[in-house]
Amino acid sequence: MKYVVGVDLGGTKINAGVVDEKGNILKKASAPTSKTGNRLEILDKIETLIKELNTEYNIDGVGIGSPGFIDSDKGEVLTISGNVIGWSGTKIKQELGKRFNYPIQVENDANAAAICEGWLGSAKDYNSFVMITLGTGLGGGIVVNRDLIRGSHFQGSELGHAILYPNGVECSCGQKGCVERYISGTAVEFFYHKKTGKNLSGEEIFSKYYDDVNAKEVIDKFAMDLGYFLVSLKNILDPEAVVIGGGVILSKDIWWSNMINHYHSLVNDDPGIQILPAKYLNDSGIVGAAKAILNKINS
Numbered sequence: 001m002k003y004v005v006g007v008d009l010g011g012t013k014i015n016a017g018v019v020d021e022k023g024n025i026l027k028k029a030s031a032p033t034s035k036t037g038n039r040l041e042i043l044d045k046i047e048t049l050i051k052e053l054n055t056e057y058n059i060d061g062v063g064i065g066s067p068g069f070i071d072s073d074k075g076e077v078l079t080i081s082g083n084v085i086g087w088s089g090t091k092i093k094q095e096l097g098k099r100f101n102y103p104i105q106v107e108n109d110a111n112a113a114a115i116c117e118g119w120l121g122s123a124k125d126y127n128s129f130v131m132i133t134l135g136t137g138l139g140g141g142i143v144v145n146r147d148l149i150r151g152s153h154f155q156g157s158e159l160g161h162a163i164l165y166p167n168g169v170e171c172s173c174g175q176k177g178c179v180e181r182y183i184s185g186t187a188v189e190f191f192y193h194k195k196t197g198k199n200l201s202g203e204e205i206f207s208k209y210y211d212d213v214n215a216k217e218v219i220d221k222f223a224m225d226l227g228y229f230l231v232s233l234k235n236i237l238d239p240e241a242v243v244i245g246g247g248v249i250l251s252k253d254i255w256w257s258n259m260i261n262h263y264h265s266l267v268n269d270d271p272g273i274q275i276l277p278a279k280y281l282n283d284s285g286i287v288g289a290a291k292a293i294l295n296k297i298n299s
Helices: 039-053 092-097 109-119 185-196 202-207 213-237 247-266 284-298
Strands: 003-009 013-020 025-032 061-066 069-071 076-079 104-108 129-134 138-144 241-245 274-277
Touching: 003 039, 003 109, 003 284, 013 039, 013 284, 025 039, 025 284, 039 092, 061 092, 061 109, 061 284, 069 104, 076 092, 092 104, 104 109, 104 284, 109 129, 109 138, 109 241, 109 284, 129 247, 185 202, 185 213, 185 247, 202 213, 202 247, 213 241, 213 247, 241 247, 247 274
Parallel strands: 003 061, 061 104, 129 241, 241 274
Antiparallel strands: 003 013, 013 025, 069 076, 129 138
16 A cells, blocks of 8 residues: 655645545644745745654655646646745745655646546546636636646646636736636625625625625625636536535535526536536545645556
8 A cells, every 4th residue: 555645735724644545534734834935934844744744654755736837747836826925936846856755746736626526526437527626716627538638838727817707807817807806715705895895704704695785795796607607618628527626615505506507597508517516625635636646656
């Protein structure tokens, strides 16, 4: 049995875990993501987590899921828009390779979630599917015939930066009207503040759905936009399934049926694409990153 460490780097927290070849997480550890913009601090924290997890297991490799455009061949961050300050340009594989002798594989974080769901999660029975991760932003992963679509310049599957509303709300990526400025936890917070002047977390706003007319209007618009975006994905990619995960999915009882209704109200000639909630939520990045390095070790 091989054991690897999967690392999920997020804007606020770094989650890591020891994962076996069956996808079981045997031990977990986490640390807050450095906000100083010093990439070495983040690398130091990743190193500390790996060493902590390696005390009980003989680790065979490390997989890392990171936000940004990721050159998965070289294991480096090409560019990143805002989620992790100072992380753009980091040669993750090279830097960690100076500290460890393990094989290292680096993937985009949403791609890692897609790998997880395709391996053990809601998409395990499908050869082609789209993964959407709804959290602070909106991440995407596209799998066709069991292969990830990374793009010619490792910029493929960036669903959050498709344009939903031309000349709309400005995005941290420099464009205006990006999908994630309308469909994400941050978007819900932004539009609620615009209506009320109040700064509430996405979780707080979702919890007010039945008691606060402003919260209801913002969340209903979120569900409508997501439903319409699914129509575009269907017409562009024609997947067998779309899997939706990320932290916002925890509130799906409030908005899921509304999203589905909007999708069906607009879609043309729906072939029966399955729209499914993700099976793995906070652990998807760990498990997907672990599977990425397991694939490399076993290839």
